[in-house]
Amino acid sequence: xxxxESGQFxxxxxxxxxxxxIREDKIGIAVWLxxxxxxxxxxxxxxxxxxxALNAIMIPVLIFTxxxxxxxxxxxxxxxxxxxxxxxxxxxxxSCYKLTSYFPDVxxxxxxxxxxxxxxxxxxxxxxxxLRIKGxxxxxxxxxxxxxxxxxxxRIGWLYxxxxxxxxxxxxxxxxxxxVTGAAAEPxxxxxxxxxxxxxxxIIAGNLVRGRIGRSWMMIRDMDIAAELIGVRxxxxxxxxxxxSSYYCGVSGALMVxxxxxxxxxxxxxxxHSFLYLFMVILGGLGSITGSYMGAAxxxxxxxxxxxxxxxxxxxxxxxxxxxxVAIGVMIVFILxxxxxxxxxxxxxxxxxxxxxxxxx
Amino acid sequence: xxxxxxxxxVATAVAVATFVSTAHAExxxxxxxxSYRTGxxxxxxxxxxxxxxxxxxxxxxxxxxxxxxxIVNEECETAYNAQKGVECYEATKGNGALVYNxxxxxITLQLIPKxxxxxIPVLSMGYGLSAAGIGxxxxxxxxxxxxxxxxxxxxxxxxxxxxxxxxxxxxxxYLDVGYGREPIPLLEKLAPQLGFEVAMFPVAGKEMQAQxxxxxxxxxxxxxxxxxxxxxxxxPTAIKEAAKIRYPMDxxxxxxxxxxxxxxxxxxEAGKGYVGANFSGIGTDFQALQDVIKYVIExxxxxxxxxxxxDVLYNRGLYNAVIVAEAVETAQKMTGKSAxxxxxxxxxxxxxxxxxxxxxxxGLAGFAGDLKGDCVDHEGGGPVFMQQWDGENWVKITDxxxxxxxxxxxxxxxxADAYVADKxxxxxxTCN
Numbered sequence: 188x189x190x191x192e193s194g195q196f197x198x199x200x201x202x203x204x205x206x207x208x209i210r211e212d213k214i215g216i217a218v219w220l221x222x223x224x225x226x227x228x229x230x231x232x233x234x235x236x237x238x239x240a241l242n243a244i245m246i247p248v249l250i251f252t253x254x255x256x257x258x259x260x261x262x263x264x265x266x267x268x269x270x271x272x273x274x275x276x277x278x279x280x281x282s283c284y285k286l287t288s289y290f291p292d293v294x295x296x297x298x299x300x301x302x303x304x305x306x307x308x309x310x311x312x313x314x315x316x317x318l319r320i321k322g323x324x325x326x327x328x329x330x331x332x333x334x335x336x337x338x339x340x341x342r343i344g345w346l347y348x349x350x351x352x353x354x355x356x357x358x359x360x361x362x363x364x365x366x367v368t369g370a371a372a373e374p375x376x377x378x379x380x381x382x383x384x385x386x387x388x389x390i391i392a393g394n395l396v397r398g399r400i401g402r403s404w405m406m407i408r409d410m411d412i413a414a415e416l417i418g419v420r421x422x423x424x425x426x427x428x429x430x431x432s433s434y435y436c437g438v439s440g441a442l443m444v445x446x447x448x449x450x451x452x453x454x455x456x457x458x459x460h461s462f463l464y465l466f467m468v469i470l471g472g473l474g475s476i477t478g479s480y481m482g483a484a485x486x487x488x489x490x491x492x493x494x495x496x497x498x499x500x501x502x503x504x505x506x507x508x509x510x511x512x513v514a515i516g517v518m519i520v521f522i523l524x525x526x527x528x529x530x531x532x533x534x535x536x537x538x539x540x541x542x543x544x545x546x547x548x
Numbered sequence: 549x550x551x552x553x554x555x556x557x558v559a560t561a562v563a564v565a566t567f568v569s570t571a572h573a574e575x576x577x578x579x580x581x582x583s584y585r586t587g588x589x590x591x592x593x594x595x596x597x598x599x600x601x602x603x604x605x606x607x608x609x610x611x612x613x614x615x616x617x618x619i620v621n622e623e624c625e626t627a628y629n630a631q632k633g634v635e636c637y638e639a640t641k642g643n644g645a646l647v648y649n650x651x652x653x654x655i656t657l658q659l660i661p662k663x664x665x666x667x668i669p670v671l672s673m674g675y676g677l678s679a680a681g682i683g684x685x686x687x688x689x690x691x692x693x694x695x696x697x698x699x700x701x702x703x704x705x706x707x708x709x710x711x712x713x714x715x716x717x718x719x720x721x722y723l724d725v726g727y728g729r730e731p732i733p734l735l736e737k738l739a740p741q742l743g744f745e746v747a748m749f750p751v752a753g754k755e756m757q758a759q760x761x762x763x764x765x766x767x768x769x770x771x772x773x774x775x776x777x778x779x780x781x782x783x784p785t786a787i788k789e790a791a792k793i794r795y796p797m798d799x800x801x802x803x804x805x806x807x808x809x810x811x812x813x814x815x816x817e818a819g820k821g822y823v824g825a826n827f828s829g830i831g832t833d834f835q836a837l838q839d840v841i842k843y844v845i846e847x848x849x850x851x852x853x854x855x856x857x858x859d860v861l862y863n864r865g866l867y868n869a870v871i872v873a874e875a876v877e878t879a880q881k882m883t884g885k886s887a888x889x890x891x892x893x894x895x896x897x898x899x900x901x902x903x904x905x906x907x908x909x910x911g912l913a914g915f916a917g918d919l920k921g922d923c924v925d926h927e928g929g930g931p932v933f934m935q936q937w938d939g940e941n942w943v944k945i946t947d948x949x950x951x952x953x954x955x956x957x958x959x960x961x962x963x964a965d966a967y968v969a970d971k972x973x974x975x976x977x978t979c980n
Contacts, residue, residue: 236642243638247631288970341724341752351733351963352677352726354657359973370661371973448634450657452726454753455630491635494625503851504625505585512586 190541206393223382228375241374242447244491248484249381250442255467255479256392257435262465263474264396265428266408267317271310271329272464274336275433276440277456278306281346283441284355288348295360295368296380299445303437309336310433311426318422333458340453356450368445377446384442388435393476395431404428405474466519472531481530489515575887576620577613577876579604580640582650587627588756589780591810592861596651597623598852599865602844603836607873609843614873615880617887630654637662646876646893647671649868653727656689663688664975668890669897671875673868674699674804674827678730679963681927683898686964687977690897692871693827693919693930696803697960698951700731700775702932703801703825704738705949707773714743719771721762721778721786724750727805728777737959747771756782763789774800783811787819797821797937804932808860812937820939825932828867828916830942832858835911840866860935860942867916874900874910875921898923917948923979927960929953 190211197203207213231240258272283302287295313332317325340346347355359369366372367380395401403424406414415421444451463486471482490511497507526532540547583597584590604621613619622643624636633655637648648663648670650656656676663670664687671690672680678697680689694702707713720735722728728750739746747769749762759782766774774795778786783806790800798821802811807824815822832838837858844850845857856862879888879896888896900921907913917931931948968974 238642239638243635247635351729352653352657353729354654354726356657356661358970369971369973370665448630448658449661450630452630452654452657454654454725457753504623508586508625508627 190538192542206397220386224379228379238374241378244488246374246378246381246447247443248487249378249385250439250447251464251467251483251487252480253385253388253439253442254436254464255471255483256389256476257432257439258464258468259471259474259476259479260392260396260404260435261428261432262468263472263478264401264408265404265425265432267314267425267428268322268326269329269429269432270326270458270461270465271313271332271336272436273456273458273460274333275306275310275436276443276460277336277340277453278309278433279303279437279440280444280451280456281340281355282306282437283445284348284357285346287358287360291358291360294362295445296362296384299384299438299441302441303434306437306440307430307434310436311430314426314429314433317425317429330458333461337453337457340456352452354450354452355444357445357448360445370449372446381442381446384438388438389476392435396476400424400427408474466515469519470522470529472529473527475529475531477534478529478531481534485530486515576618577646577887578620578622578640578644579647579872580636580643580645581621581623582626582633582636582648582652582655583623584626584628584651586625587629588753589628592780592805592808593628593651595808595810595856595859595861596865596868598850598856599862599867600649600869601865602840602850602852602857603866603869604873605844605849606836606840609847609849610839614876615886617880626650626652626655628652628654630658634658641666641668644889646888646890647872647897649673649872651675653677653730654725657726660686660689666890667894669894671868671872671897673864673871675727677967678734678927679960679967681925681929681960682964683922683924683926683977684979685968685974685976686926687975688894690926692897692921692926692928693916694932694951695927695956695960696730696777697734697956698927698929698953699803699825699932700734701738701952701956702949703775703803704742704744705952706801706823706934706946708742716772717745717747717769719747719749719766719769719774721749721751721766721774721776723756723778723780723782724752727779731777733963734956734959738955741955751778751782751786756780757785759785759789763793763795766790766795767793772799776800776802776806778802778806778811783807784814787812787815787822791815791818798823801825801934804864807935807937807942808864809856809942810859810861812942815937817939819937822937823945824935824937824942826860826864826935826942826944827930827932828860828864829912829914830858830860830863830935830944834913834915836870836915837863837866837911839911863915870910870912870915871897871900871902871919874902874906878921897921898926923977929957 192209195210227245231237261267261269279302282305283298286298286302316328347353357368359366359371365376367376403419406419407424467482467486470485472478493507493511522529581597581600584593601621604619607614608619624640626633626636633650645668648659650659653676656672659670669688674694676691678695680686681691681695735746749765751759751762776786800822802824804825812819845854875896878900879892880886882895883892898921902919904918907915919928919930929951931950933944933948934946935942936945
């Protein structure tokens, strides 16, 4: 009804190749952007307290979306499974912390972007085994990265400036005249910074996966021998996937500590979080950027919604906590069976149905 | 179909959220409890949360709240997870939270910088950042009744009075997170000063229940004394391992988070002789606890297992609530308001006086040492006493041992200066 592409003709290759060829999609994206930039910063989320909406929902969801996009590049687009996501985020966070203690006057946003490169380097290093091993064996190799990096975050005092508590504590930093990190930073400033970085990274990722590099990743995913025969070099392709993916994770890790948590111990980068990010990718949809948004939002807000429901029915919070753990597990199994392509696929099916409505064939 | 489900879910969420945010009436004292009854540390978190909640519930039932104002005590589950802790903080602070008691050093570290901005004090009772005990540098953070560093110095004093400290080798086994590492700077400072040697045995969070490697090292190093900074399942495991290598139990000392019933009951007879530090009373032989049983436990308005009332951690949670309640009452008296704010609460925390007479008035005679709120001293510098496990229960074996304040205080001040040094915007206060 509302979503129909009939009558929209493309008269050049450029028009045909654009990111959103359908007019309704363009309008949809514009509406989302307007909401994100003009509604949320002023009013938060409908029905929720403003600070809570920004600090406990919007900011973490946006940050985890970056993580999920990064992991999706690796798992969804290149088919290399990784359980080291949280540790790569940690690399980003710790390097951003070190950078800002060495260069306190440099714009923190530049440092956040630079810290991604450290994560990318570490990611590429731990991606090396992927050239020889696949599947479960690669999972084990990335798991080793996870534990090794966690060990570094605990044992190498230099990483946290020999702070006796072993935590990194975010100092106050400014960018463009606004306080963007530290407790004095307004939630709305942090929200806008995170949102802008997310959109920027989404555009890059979206174009990467549409272009030559993304196609070679997908070729490796679909059949690596065939890809090699056609002329795709596994070395550069796999390592570039690891590097780009870890870059995204690194940036999101730095954002997580600097824009959201304010202080972090190694516990924020443990293997449980790696699983959480993998669930976001799987639930959202493997190989889909839209899915990354949905997966991150869903996994993060679902327990919150359950918690609120528990409050209304006066169920004690412990039970609800366990219920949400069980429910997420059940949901992952259910989605894996019923819809392996996740929420993104449901969204796509929905759009498909709208196109042919009211006369489905 | 899917759309309907999604719309339904969104609608419920919105409706629920609106309902919750308007649920609190004007004149209440809103005290959130960031507790954890799930996760790896639930064994310690549950009794503590029970004690905390039951005492406040008892005040509501017996006295109609504090100063005639009802207490709203909302629990938020953190699972000892820093991210969930922040989420709980954000979810509850808007309701006019008076004070936060996170019961996790990780969460405390995250709340410390937020406290001055949101003007809600943090009471990290005997945990958290030791340096936060310097009131001039940390106006919004309190570690009453004492800090890890003071406690460590009390334990060292106990060792000193049991055969001397000089020339001894002290093994320090700790949970390798912020909490466990907290006393290391003090140990390193004091070792050359007092002439003892330290051997460190870190236990990673994942290895809490597999410590044979550490205890093999203990056997090799042969320390004269062992001190433990553990939490959760690390404690019973360590004590069992110690028993396995026949380490003399009366030379194995746990800090106040490593010497609760939850830690020793699973060990039982094998842990006989194990010593622990404590600062809150044991058992139910106090009028206030009898009131808790009468007003809360017996009517069944609680989730506490009646047999667990009076356990070490239960009583410590209760003591936490006592300090909070006392600070609220002090704040009410000072400001003349019945419904106070976070800033008033801070005044209360700096000015309450829980001396022996006041404790007796509260029905807690002999429950804890004297504790007086102060602007300069947010630590309390309170003494700890030693208790020993007799195979079935804890028995108090020493009088309160005062910390070496002369040594600890300058170190705390130096640490507080270091914390503030790289934060030019940090808000300090001047006392008097």
